[in-house]
Amino acid sequence: MTLDLNFIQSLIGLQDLEVTSANVIDGIVYIYAESKHNFAVCPKCKKITQTVHDSRRQPYKHLPVWDKETIIILTKKRYVCSCDPEHPFDESFSFIRRYQRITTPYEKYIFSLMLKSTVKNAHEITGISEATCQSIYNFYANSILENRNPESLRLLGIDDIATKKGHNYDTVIYNHETGNVVAVITGRKKEDVISYLHTIPMDVREGIQAVSMDMSRGYCHSVLECFPNAKPVIDRFHISQQLHKNVDDARKHIQNHIKKNSKKNEVFKIRWALLKNVEDLKHDEALRLILSCTKYEKIYELHYLKEEFREFFNITSKEDAIAFHEYYKDFVYEYDIPELKIFCKTIDNWMPYILNYYDFPISNGPTEGNNHKIKNIKRRAYGYRNHNNFELRVKMEFECA
Incomplete structure (x- = not known):
């Protein structure tokens, strides 16, 4: 089957190429072509030469024509220049990358x-x-x-993400102002993070003002060491998460004590009722919680203290935050719940960085959402063995999102 060469030449859309013949054989379109020019530019002296040393045909896969596999059989000449007669060179084509087929x-x-x-x-x-x-x-x-034009880095978020849950973790750094990924670092130890951060130019590091994070000493020390003008900001979500963890530990302790007296059913299925916000409780959850609080004073106190701390997230100044924490500690020590004493001690240890939120009201909320996107990228490919491919894919997908 012979095809119209002029039509084929227009169809494939490649410049500086002349189609000499074309056929369809076994469902594959073969297009024979050569350069329109009879000269080439020497890569050494940049002069034009017309002296052909030899030629050969090479196949190149091209976009399908009429939904059929298409192969261009290209006649490539080798030219020789007077500046170096012993080393001929290939003519170049704008539509082919070197060493590609x-x-x-x-x-x-x-x-x-x-x-x-x-x-x-x-x-x-x-x-x-x-x-x-x-x-x-x-x-x-x-x-x-x-x-791509480099982004200005002022507010960052840093968090870990599991490449293999329970075994391998990476650290992801985000630009809070654009939502793009700045880096994916192998590992989450302090030395892993510091090693990467030192590769960032000093003028960029000096321009970073705040970094949101969870209560990770490794991340905190890395930020303080590498970003001289940055303030670590402890994420509010992780403060709430820490509170719920300690409340749940206290619940287990109280329930285990009640179960020893063979009264398991009285405190059965109250975990989520205890941890949820009051306004979010379903009817049956609220009923179970009321019955447990009525019967057991410690559960009532635990729930009261958990709800009382929610007021902390409505505070708008450092002074009020410090005053509220002192007020809250008094209640915790009065009710003598060991797990909440641990929570108060944790807040005391991180208080300077928690208060930085009032200077830079950023959180790891966007970071956690971005982590979910990265997990989807990883799952879609059933994991990545090559870290560079993984980082490249992440950066591209965030830029294209």
């Missing part, structure tokens, strides 16, 4: 398939090997990220 329009199509999908999906759609698809993704993703 796929045209750049087809590479960009493959890259677009992988932007919100996986390497495996691109392989299944195009028939290109997974290794080649990954190489194409890395090339174009790096090109995009390298040409």
Whole structure:
């Protein structure tokens, strides 16, 4: 089956290329072509030469034509220049990257398939090997990220994320003002984080004013050591999380004491009723909680103290926050609940960084949401063995979101 060459030349859309013949064989479109030019520019002396040393044909996969696999059989000449007769050079084409056997329009199509999908999906759609698809993704993703204007870093968020839960963890740093990922660091130990932060130019580090985080001493020490003008801000969500953990520990202690007296049913299924906000309780949860609080004073006191601390999150000044904490500690020591004493001691230890919230009202809420996106990226690919591929994918998906 012979095809109209002028039509084919327009269809494939490649400049400086002349189609000499085309055929469809076994469902594959073969297009034979060569350069329109009979000269080349010497890469050494930058002069034009027309002396052809030899030529050869090489196949290049191109975008499908009429939904059929398309291969361009390109005649490539080697030229020789008088400046170096012993070393001929290949003529270059704008639509082919060096050492590649796929045209750049087809590479960009493959890259677009992988932007919100996986390497495996691109392989299944195009028939290109997974290794080649990954190489194409890395090339174009790096090109995009390298040409992106650097973001100004002022407010950051830092948190860990499990690459293999319970075994391996990475540290993710976010730009609070844009939501983009600044870095994905292998490991979450202090030395891992500091090692990366020292690679950031000093003028950038000096411009960072605050970093939100959980109650991690490793992260806190890393920020204080590497960012001379930054204030660590303890995230309010993690303060609430710590309170709920200590309240739950106290509940277990009280329930275990009650169960020893064979009264298990009286405090059965009150965990979530105790931890939820009062206004969020369902009817049956509220009923169980009221019955337990009526029967057991310690449960009532525990619930009262948990609800009382919620007022802390409505405070708008450092002075009021300090005063409220002293007031709250008095209640905790009066009711003598050991687990809440531990909570108060934790707050005492972190109080300077908790108070930084009133200077920089940022939290790890966006960070936790971004962590969920990263987990979805990881799950979609069933995990990553190569950390560089993982970091590149994360940075690209956040930029494209």
